[in-house]
Each structure stands twice: as structure tokens, then as C-alpha cells.
Amino acid sequence: MVQQPRYDEYERGALFPDHMAMQLPPDGVVARDALERVAATRRPPMTLDLVERGKQRFEIFCVPCHGHDGSGDGIVPARGFPHPPDLRARRLVEAPDRHFYQVITQGYGAMYSYSDRVPPHDRWAIAGYVRALQGTGLAPEAVATDMQGVDHAHR
Ligand code: HEC
Known part of the structure; x- marks a missing residue:
């Protein structure tokens, strides 16, 4: 044997x-x-259902660090974990949807990968919801520096 x-x-x-x-x-x-x-790896069409699914998943997996508004003021950073950037910052408003998909898939710096907890379809759903959060207002410093030329046609 x-x-x-x-x-x-x-x-x-x-x-x-x-x-x-x-x-x-x-x-x-x-x-x-x-x-x-x-x-x-291809983004599905952004429907209201997809964004609502994204909101639900965001609240489970992302809010503890990124906060309900995406500001990064979640409960985990309040206890000493590195503070995430504001998801409504200009750099992230201008980033393609794919960037959010990739950050969830691979992690980013101090943030670990969520690929084993968030399946591909839900990553796009979360990316769609982050877009909705960004639509609620740019981070204060981004508003102060430049309000012109925001391109909302993200692919
Ligand atoms: C345990 C805390 C934590 C959780 C949970 C978390 N993140 Fe993060 N995230 C971070 C930290 C910290 C950073 C900054 C990492 C760095 O720059 O080293 C970050 C960075 C990011 C960035 C910015 C990347 C860039 O280009 O600067 C995005 C986008 C992001 N996270 C999305 C998400 C999404 C979507 C979820 C939920 C699926 C999530 N994060 C869950 C802590 C977290």
C-alpha cells in the first residue's frame, strides 16, 4: 500500500x-x-436589485470598518485597526468599478481579501452600492479641492 x-x-x-x-x-x-x-470578471448590468443586494452585503462585510456612510469611521478602526480611506474621496470616485471588485477579491494593504466570503456576483453588487454611497456626496476635502469634472460614467 x-x-x-x-x-x-x-x-x-x-x-x-x-x-x-x-x-x-x-x-x-x-x-x-x-x-x-x-x-x-465581467460586470453585470447595474439594476436596483443588484444595488440592494450590494447594500445588504456591504452592511455585513464592510460597515464594521468603512462605516455606514463609507467614511471609514467604523467600529473596528475606532478600536485601533488602521483607518480605511473615505470611499467617497475623489480618487475612489474616479476609480473604475473594477477597482472595488479587485480590492474585495485580493485585499488592499492592511485590508484582507474577502474572496472566500463574498462571491463574484456579490462583489459587483457591493461595487454598485459603493457607487450609490459616492453619489450621496463627495468627501469634504474632495468637495473643497474641486467640484468640477466628475465623470459618473464608470465602467
Ligand atoms: C477589517 C476592516 C475592513 C473591512 C471589514 C473592510 N475593509 Fe476595506 N479597507 C480597510 C483598510 C484598513 C483599508 C486601507 C488599507 C491600506 O491602505 O493599507 C481599506 C481600503 C479599502 C478600499 C480602498 C482601496 C484604495 O484604492 O485605496 C476599498 C475600495 C475598500 N477597502 C473596500 C472594502 C469593501 C467593499 C469591503 C467589504 C467587502 C471592505 N473594504 C471591508 C479595512 C477594511
Whole structure:
């Protein structure tokens, strides 16, 4: 049982014409979840349902640090965790939707990844809700520096 007759990776083997144990998949093979993974990277249309789902998810996963208004004044930073930036700051208003998707997926600096808790569709939903929060008003310093030229056509 401990010693079994089997090939290791990259070993020579007698089964195939090229005498290699490992073979490339035949042309046209698609990994089982590849299509879903590609589809998940595309932003779904922003509907009211999606934004409402995003609000609910934001309140569960993001509010503890980012606060209900996105200001970063959540209860966790109040206890000493690094203070997140204001989600309504100009830099983040101007960032594409994809940026929020990526921050949730990969984490960002001191913020850890939420990829195991927030599935792809919900990441877009949260991104949509962050847009709604941003629409409620720019962060005070952004308003003070420049109110001109805000492009709301984010993709
Ligand atoms: C445990 C606290 C915490 C939670 C929960 C949290 N964040 Fe963060 N977030 C942070 C901190 C801290 C930063 C700043 C990280 C840094 O710059 O090192 C940050 C940064 C960000 C940024 C700014 C990235 C940039 O470009 O500067 C975005 C966007 C963001 N978070 C979105 C989210 C979303 C959406 C959620 C919910 C899914 C979430 N965060 C949950 C703490 C948190």
C-alpha cells in the first residue's frame, strides 16, 4: 500500500507515444469552472436589485470598518485597526468599478481579501452600492479641492 506502481509528474512512462507520463489536454478542452470564472470578471448590468443586494452585503462585510456612510469611521478602526480611506474621496470616485471588485477579491494593504466570503456576483453588487454611497456626496476635502469634472460614467 505504501509503495504503489504509479508515475510521478514529469516522469518518463511507456503508456504514450512521447514516453511522458503527463500529457497536454487535447485541443479545445475547457476547465470545468473556466467559463464561470471568465463570466464573473465581467460586470453585470447595474439594476436596483443588484444595488440592494450590494447594500445588504456591504452592511455585513464592510460597515464594521468603512462605516455606514463609507467614511471609514467604523467600529473596528475606532478600536485601533488602521483607518480605511473615505470611499467617497475623489480618487475612489474616479476609480473604475473594477477597482472595488479587485480590492474585495485580493485585499488592499492592511485590508484582507474577502474572496472566500463574498462571491463574484456579490462583489459587483457591493461595487454598485459603493457607487450609490459616492453619489450621496463627495468627501469634504474632495468637495473643497474641486467640484468640477466628475465623470459618473464608470465602467
Ligand atoms: C477589517 C476592516 C475592513 C473591512 C471589514 C473592510 N475593509 Fe476595506 N479597507 C480597510 C483598510 C484598513 C483599508 C486601507 C488599507 C491600506 O491602505 O493599507 C481599506 C481600503 C479599502 C478600499 C480602498 C482601496 C484604495 O484604492 O485605496 C476599498 C475600495 C475598500 N477597502 C473596500 C472594502 C469593501 C467593499 C469591503 C467589504 C467587502 C471592505 N473594504 C471591508 C479595512 C477594511
